[in-house]
Amino acid sequence: MNVMPSETGQIVWRHRNVIDLDNWTKEDLYFLLDQARHMENVMDRPIKKVPVLRGKMCVNLFFENSTRTRVSFELAEKMLSADVVNWSVTGSSFAKGETMRDTAWTLEAMGADIVVMRHGSVGAAQYLASKLKRAIVLNAGDGTHAHPTQALLDLYTAWKHLGDLNGKRIALVGDVLHSRVARSDVIAFKTIGCDVVLSGPPTMMPRDVEALGCRYEKDPRKAVEGADMVYLLRIQKERQQDGLFPSVDEYHKWWGADNKLMSYAKPDALVMHPGPINRGVEIASEIADGHQSVILEQVRSGVAIRMALLYLCGGGVR
């Protein structure tokens, strides 16, 4: 633990909204990880519920389909005893042409305290937060910009296995260009002191990899060499039609994780993936189901980390 509890047990949690992780310090990250550990403890109890957000209303506003993230948030909200409203875009007034500003005001008029939003446009979460006077916003993914809770749950999972993350080597393989997960993960793992190497087809790399503070290796074997953790990004098969890679088989042959590729990493290197996995594309079944894979643990971590965020940002007087 790098952050010691203060004498009074009080900390100053300065993040009201969680839009992106670029303004988070290493101390913020470690503090959240520690709090998530206690939240995970609640998940193991016979009664998986604590009354901490009783009377608070959470609205899960999803403009893009994402069953996993929504269910994970919903579970976290329910375990903290919040009231949960799921607002999906199909059939909503948004489809009838309501602007997001009006949606924000409507949510607030209904008494929402916490809004969890997934949206296809970069900056949507920031915009929503700027229009809300009272309620807070947790970004569940905005376009290709950020997916902070995914990065935090990845960090939590890695921390539980690797301990102090300072100086640990992380290889991130796949479509970095279109991935908000990659962007948030790079920020989170870099802030906490990891060395991050990116790999994948050059057509799927941002132009300024160095600006992210990372090294790019076209050859994934070089990228995973000596890695403590290998993170595989989901390949959207539609990208093939955009001509970013020749075929699914070709992608798998070059950048897919199999036993051969993993033999370049450290012997007990962790394998992570944000899910849902494409077997035989970015990951072979032998790896997805192998002993190094912590993919299902990531799912569990997601609930714990979201509970910790909801508690720290969503409770109290604002």
Added chain:
Amino acid sequence: MAKLKEKAQLMSAQDLKRVIRRIANEIVERNKGTEKMILVGIHRRGVYLARRIQKIIEEVEGVKIPCGELDITLYRDDLTTLFEQPMVHSTRMPQDISGQNLYLIDDVLYTGRTVRAALEALVDLGRSSQVQLAVIIDRGHRELPIHADICGKYVPTSSDEVIEVKVSEIDGKDEVVICERDA
């Protein structure tokens, strides 16, 4: 937060040691032995006090009583009135508490709200046979119908005063002092 000015020492390290020993003995007496007994310390100082009681009972009775720790943060009734969220600590029970006699240990009993939260937290962990409360200091000013079954010392206080039970594990030394809020 207003600064605290130390007014007087209520217990020396030696006094505190005697009180803890008496509480340990009373717990065993009330429980009519060490059967089905679990000590539960409330974070943070109650945890260390419970461990000391565990050690004394082990010395006297030759039995190591299971000892758990309870964090009540997520059960507080004042969370919506606080500006900053308090930090969550660990809750660990050495075994299933169903059917067991629980002895809740805390340093100071004041409004009774911490104990109320602790009782709610314990209900969520299982159906214990009974719960009893042991504290080092009862300083009065209860806001809820809660009382201590075992009490080290009753100290009438004014609401401007603060009682600090110090334990060496956290504070570097053992003692009990009464402080006043510096206006």
